[in-house]
Amino acid sequence: MSHYVQGTIMKYTISAIVLFAFLLLITIPGLAEDKATNKYVGVKTCSMCHKAQFAVWEKSKHADAINALSSPKAAEIAKVKGLKKSAAESEECLSCHIINAKAADVEKNFDPKQGVQCETCHGAGSAYKVMSTMKDKAKAITAGLTAFKDDAAKEKFCKTCHNEKSPTYKEFKFKESWEKIKHAKKT
Numbered sequence: 477m478s479h480y481v482q483g484t485i486m487k488y489t490i491s492a493i494v495l496f497a498f499l500l501l502i503t504i505p506g507l508a509e510d511k512a513t514n515k516y517v518g519v520k521t522c523s524m525c526h527k528a529q530f531a532v533w534e535k536s537k538h539a540d541a542i543n544a545l546s547s548p549k550a551a552e553i554a555k556v557k558g559l560k561k562s563a564a565e566s567e568e569c570l571s572c573h574i575i576n577a578k579a580a581d582v583e584k585n586f587d588p589k590q591g592v593q594c595e596t597c598h599g600a601g602s603a604y605k606v607m608s609t610m611k612d613k614a615k616a617i618t619a620g621l622t623a624f625k626d627d628a629a630k631e632k633f634c635k636t637c638h639n640e641k642s643p644t645y646k647e648f649k650f651k652e653s654w655e656k657i658k659h660a661k662k663t
């Protein structure tokens with residue numbers, strides 16, 4: 477093999493490695509954008525500025541979702557499923573009823589007992605909660621605020637919990653359900 481051919485093969489091999497590394501970086505979520513470092517600040521923090529939204533949420537079932545796990549019905553489900561711990565202590569139940577985050581991923585105002593909270597749906601808020609960021613939607617999204625493209629995207633998100641994996645699942649009708657918890661100015 478001539479040096480020229482060998483050099484060309486080398487160049488192509490290096491280009492391929494560089495391309496592969498780049499593709500890896502943009503496909504592994506969290507590597508290219510660092511949303512993983514955002515911490516949960518808790519409904520108390522969000523409510524300081526969003527009083528109207530808080531008032532709606534507070535009366536919703538979502539605010540009460542941890543208590544559902546201490547009901548006689550929950551105990552019955554835990555028994556039938558043969559859970560080793562009570563429903564309120566089982567990851568199998570907590571995953572949809574609270575934000576079950578590690579201590580390192582929450583700030584001091586965060587309280588898991590507040591069930592399905594603002595940040596369950598809007599994303600961990602430590603980076604976007606600042607006024608100057610909140611006022612600029614694009615900036616807020618870059619800082620971790622969840623963006624919902626349209627109603628279909630919202631429905632898909634709701635169904636990450638409102639699905640057959642829920643032991644008490646009832647058919648989920650997005651429009652009716654949204655009416656019960658909506659807290660936006662427009663829709």
Ligand code: HEC
Pocket residue numbers: 517518521522523524525526594595598600601602605606607610611613
């Ligand atoms: C320091 C005050 C402040 C805090 C704290 C705050 N926000 Fe906001 N937020 C605002 C302002 C101001 C806006 C822009 C005007 C508006 O829509 O009310 C906004 C906008 C939003 C929007 C609408 C974005 C859009 O344009 O569609 C969402 C969703 C939101 N905030 C969620 C949260 C959540 C969840 C928290 C807690 C993690 C939080 N905010 C904490 C002030 C705040």
Ligand code: HEC
Pocket residue numbers: 544545547549550551553554557563566568569570571572573636637638639641642643644645646647
């Ligand atoms: C996949 C998400 C998910 C998991 C996992 C989950 N739940 Fe739920 N749970 C929900 C949703 C959504 C609702 C409200 C709507 C419904 O019942 O379909 C709910 C409601 C409830 C209710 C109140 C409903 C009623 O009719 O009184 C109880 C009690 C309950 N869950 C117990 C449990 C127990 C116990 C576990 C663990 C074995 C569990 N859940 C695991 C999502 C979940």
Ligand code: HEC
Pocket residue numbers: 519522523526529530533538592593594595596597598623624630657659660661662663
């Ligand atoms: C079950 C999920 C869920 C929970 C819990 C929730 N939100 Fe939302 N919120 C949404 C969705 C979905 C929208 C509509 C977003 C859109 O239209 O782009 C929305 C819209 C908003 C908006 C925009 C309002 C407007 O006028 O456009 C604000 C602000 C907001 N939420 C704040 C909060 C705060 C604060 C809390 C907690 C007290 C909260 N949300 C709890 C899902 C949720």
Ligand code: HEC
Pocket residue numbers: 537538540541542543544571572573592596630633634635636637638650652653654656657
């Ligand atoms: C993280 C999981 C989770 C997500 C995401 C979620 N929910 Fe729920 N939702 C629950 C749980 C758990 C309950 C039951 C709470 C209880 O009974 O105490 C519930 C209860 C409800 C209820 C009251 C029960 C009923 O059927 O009338 C409504 C309405 C509701 N959710 C609407 C929504 C909508 C709309 C969305 C999407 C914008 C959504 N939820 C997203 C977990 C979730």
